[in-house]
Amino acid sequence: LAGAAAVVLALAGCALVPGSVSPVDEVAFDTELAIPPLAESRVVDGTRVFSLTAQEGTSELVPGVQTRTWGFDGPYLGPTLRAERGERVAVEVTNDLPEPTSVHWHGMHLPAAMDGGPHQEVAPGETWRPTWRIDQPAATLWYHPHPHGQTEKHVYRGLAGLFLLDDDASSAADLPHTYGVDDVPVVVQDKVLDDDGQLELDDDGEEPGTLGDVVLTNGTRGAYHEVTSERVRLRLLNGSTARTYQLGFEDREMDLVATDGGLLDAPVRTDDVRLAPGERAEVVVRMEPGETTRLHSFEAELGGVVVPFAMGGNDAFDVLELRAADRLTPSPEPAWSPSAHAEEDALHAQDASVTRTFQLDDRQINGRRMDLGRVDVTSTVGDTEVWEVRSIVPMPHSFHVHDVQFRVLSVDGDPPPPELAGPKDTVYLEPQRTYRLLLRFEDYTDPDMPYMFHCHMLWHEDQGMMGQFVVVEPGQEAGTVPAPEHGA
Ligand code: C2O
Ligand code: CU
Structure with a gap:
């Protein structure tokens, strides 16, 4: 203490x-909670297709006050997307804003080219069409913009929504x-x-x-x-x-x-x-x-x-x-049994073959600022890795890794508290403590297209507290990452 x-x-x-x-x-608490609508979708050739349009609008965030905001398919936030494990989904993302944006599927396991990070920006007036198969347990995921250096502003203005996943275990749960x-x-x-x-x-x-x-x-x-x-x-x-x-x-x-x-x-x-x-x-x-x-x-x-x-x-x-x-x-006591996929989803510490260190100061990770043209980490598909992450300054951070759900193995050598013992993609880093994370890159190799890891305090992220990793085949090297024109 x-x-x-x-x-x-x-x-x-x-x-x-x-x-x-x-x-x-x-x-006073006297306004009924707004529930984001469930997004409509249509099934085309076995793919569930959603569409989202980023647009400007006006919202009454505070009763009686009109505020200029941004939203998806409306003035603020966006509809809730929902899909089942095993389904193929596609989203038509249209940008009706006056500047480039992107839409990142936070927490989703998917190919890097579909991830919606700074390498997949959508120009004003254009539509981007990512597609992937949902292949992970039921969860509350979300989506939000991730344009280079502008994420804080875009999320703050209102661009965000939920993406709910269901599976056999969640559907049968009490x-x-x-x-x-x-x-x-x-x-x-x-x-x-x-x-x-x-x-x-x-x-x-x-x-x-x-x-x-x-x-x-x-x-x-x-x-x-x-x-x-x-x-x-x-x-x-x-x-x-x-x-x-x-x-x-x-x-x-x-x-x-x-x-x-x-x-x-x-x-x-x-x-x-x-x-x-x-x-x-x-x-x-x-x-x-x-x-x-x-x-x-x-x-x-x-x-x-x-x-x-x-x-x-x-x-x-x-x-x-x-x-x-x-x-x-009446509602039952919360209870559920493990999903049919539990065994294949399980991560085991003894399988870890690589250990990496990530030190966050107040602006950078491992002494480097984000560079869209640089690959910071090359991981091999199928490998289980331990990432040792630490805020080395007396300030907390919120560490997020794209593509995977990780497990917190330990915090300063101690087993994680129960709230950190489940599947995580973002973790609060108490200052000057070491978090050992266990993660595995199952599939989706692409030596030329990176995923991100970064601080999710968005001002930190935009300041460059972010790095890039690629997932490659065994023996393969990282390729040349395309640096979009605004570069690093
Ligand atoms: Cu929720 Cu890289 O972000
Ligand atoms: Cu931070």
């Missing part, structure tokens, strides 16, 4: 003072599963609105990026959801650019059932769950007839010490109100 206190004191002393940020406002009713997406984001009610991004170099005093769920401030069953499943996504939340309830525990990449082995009873930008968690909450409770963000702690607000820590505030009806339909 003394060590943790020292880290936090170092954090506070780091001249990392919040800029113009004020604490989150207390608000878990609430009626979308928008007892299986509720909750995208948590924070904003700064200027005097005209317009989105403001603090890009004045203050760590850790913009921390807003307006907290939204699915694009609404002060939202409530009417609960009509004994249990409700919340699919939580931290879609913020910089803020880390510690989400839970002051008056009850909840069951954590899934992390980024899918279901845990069994539910974990917990008070709260910490979500850094990019992370997801599925929790099941129990309600009594007629009662009201609020999803709350607690002050973030490291080893029992509150993390300063300036570091993406929190003052405490409410996020979403749940109002139970006077009569609730």
Whole structure:
């Protein structure tokens, strides 16, 4: 604990003072939670085809205030895409914005050319058509732009949506599963609105990026959801650019059932769950007839010490109100059995043949800034690797790897806490601790097209806290990565 206190004191002393940020406002919770619509799709020659158009619009993020925003197929956020394991999907991504964007499928296992990173930008007026087969467990994934150096701005303006995957285990599970009713997406984001009610991004170099005093769920401030069953499943996504939340309830525990990449082995009873930008968690909450409770963000702690607000820590505030009806339909205890694919999906530490080190300072990874024309890591298909990741400065980061779901083997040598024991693609790095991640590149080799790994605090990412890896056949070398014109 003394060590943790020292880290936090170092954090506070780091001249990392919040800029113009004020604490989150207390608000009334009297607007019904908006549920992103399920995206329509059509099946063409066995492929499920979606379409998404990035566009400009105007939204009422705060009641009575008109804010210029960006969204997919609407003014803010985007529809929820949904597909089954084994299905082939395609998405027609059209860019109706005045500048290039891209759409990355965060958490998805797919070929690098379909990944939607900075190498797959879509010019204004153009349509990009990625296609791939869903080949991973049921999970709450998401999609968002990833244009070179502009990700923070595009996500902050509102471009993001959920991509839900189902499989045999999730469909048979005793878990609430009626979308928008007892299986509720909750995208948590924070904003700064200027005097005209317009989105403001603090890009004045203050760590850790913009921390807003307006907290939204699915694009609404002060939202409530009417609960009509004994249990409700919340699919939580931290879609913020910089803020880390510690989400839970002051008056009850909840069951954590899934992390980024899918279901845990069994539910974990917990008070709260910490979500850094990019992370997801599925929790099941129990309600009594007629009662009201609020999803709350607690002050973030490291080893029992509150993390300063300036570091993406929190003052405490409410996020979403749940109002139970006077009569609730019964819901079973959360339970499920492993998927039919569990054996083939399993990663085993003893299979690891490569260990790599990733050291994050305040701007770079392993002393390098992102270069679109440079391959930082070459991995061989079929190999299981250990990535040792550490923030070497007294500041946290949110480390994300494209293409794979990894397992956290240990944190500073200790086994991971239960909330880090499931499938993950993004992990909060407490300062100056070593996270050993186990990952495997199953297929999809392409020596000429990289995937990304980066900090998901989007200002850090855009500053260059990102690197590229390619997956190659045994004995193959990395090729020449095409550097788009804006280069590095
Ligand atoms: Cu959610 Cu590389 O990003
Ligand atoms: Cu970072």
